[in-house]
Amino acid sequence: MNDAAPAIHSPLLQSEGVTHAFFTRQGGVSEGLYASLNGGAGSRDSAEAVAENKRRMALALGVAPHKLLVPYQVHSAEARAIDSPWSERPHCDGVVTATRGLALGVTGADCGIVLFCDPGAQVIAAAHAGWKGALEGVLDSTLEQMERLGASRPAITAVLGPTISKASYEVGPEFVARFVKADADNESFFRASINAGKSMFDLPGYIGARLRAEGVGAFENLDLDTYADERRFYSYRRSVHRNEPDFGRLVAAIALPA
Numbered sequence: 001m002n003d004a005a006p007a008i009h010s011p012l013l014q015s016e017g018v019t020h021a022f023f024t025r026q027g028g029v030s031e032g033l034y035a036s037l038n039g040g041a042g043s044r045d046s047a048e049a050v051a052e053n054k055r056r057m058a059l060a061l062g063v064a065p066h067k068l069l070v071p072y073q074v075h076s077a078e079a080r081a082i083d084s085p086w087s088e089r090p091h092c093d094g095v096v097t098a099t100r101g102l103a104l105g106v107t108g109a110d111c112g113i114v115l116f117c118d119p120g121a122q123v124i125a126a127a128h129a130g131w132k133g134a135l136e137g138v139l140d141s142t143l144e145q146m147e148r149l150g151a152s153r154p155a156i157t158a159v160l161g162p163t164i165s166k167a168s169y170e171v172g173p174e175f176v177a178r179f180v181k182a183d184a185d186n187e188s189f190f191r192a193s194i195n196a197g198k199s200m201f202d203l204p205g206y207i208g209a210r211l212r213a214e215g216v217g218a219f220e221n222l223d224l225d226t227y228a229d230e231r232r233f234y235s236y237r238r239s240v241h242r243n244e245p246d247f248g249r250l251v252a253a254i255a256l257p258a
Helices: 047-061 133-136 138-148 175-181 186-191 203-213 236-241
Strands: 019-023 078-080 095-096 103-108 111-120 123-129 157-160 188-194 200-202 220-222 250-255
Touching: 019 047, 019 111, 047 103, 047 186, 047 250, 078 138, 078 175, 095 103, 095 138, 095 157, 103 111, 111 138, 111 203, 111 250, 123 133, 123 250, 133 175, 133 203, 138 203, 157 203, 175 186, 186 188, 186 203, 203 220
Parallel strands: 078 095, 103 123, 157 220
Antiparallel strands: 019 250, 095 123, 103 250, 111 123, 111 157, 188 200
16 A cells, blocks of 8 residues: 655646655644644654654655654754764754665645755755754755755745734744845735734745845745644644644655665
8 A cells, every 4th residue: 555645746846756744734644733744753642653753754755764854953053964864863954865775855834845956966955944944044044055056046946935914924023024134125024914013924925035146047825724724734823822742743855865
């Protein structure tokens, strides 16, 4: 029986020699809060369940499970190029490769999960872009690492997977001030909330603007709101609002099958 995990795909990333997947929360073996395709090694879910979920994701991507590589994410601006499976997960938020047989993934549960590909150069990447990483430059760093492996920015496609939307992302004045201090034009990514003193933040719009400013050839936002779509997606913010003790993690991954 083919138990590969189902996923969402972008036509922009469809290319010979490349596979990719924006996995939903469906198609795995985890239970309870984590039902069912939890990819979060850092969650309190059963390690055995997460490993089986990863196996199903790797099958969908066409690589061996130990070659589906997801870093230890720390909301940083750091991206790393890799050419072989690691023995210990590096602390970074972007991963890049031109090595066949490897799949690169990132996890998220409201944060931006972005996949990149230069099909001509056969260079791929994945980045975890929460508000902090996006603001501090993880997308820029990922593109720089891709260039070092032979990619060209005008040839790179970047696709943003399931992410919390502006309609669901309320923030306080200190948050707004941090973005405006970095760049006054960032004020355009906020609008007033119905709650006094609060604002709604457009994280997908900010990510798209950063990538366009960095010169990528094409960008797509799949426009999928993790907070609003409980059936398909995990959401950290939704779990907080419900006082739940933990939450599952979605996985987005891209591969160069051997």
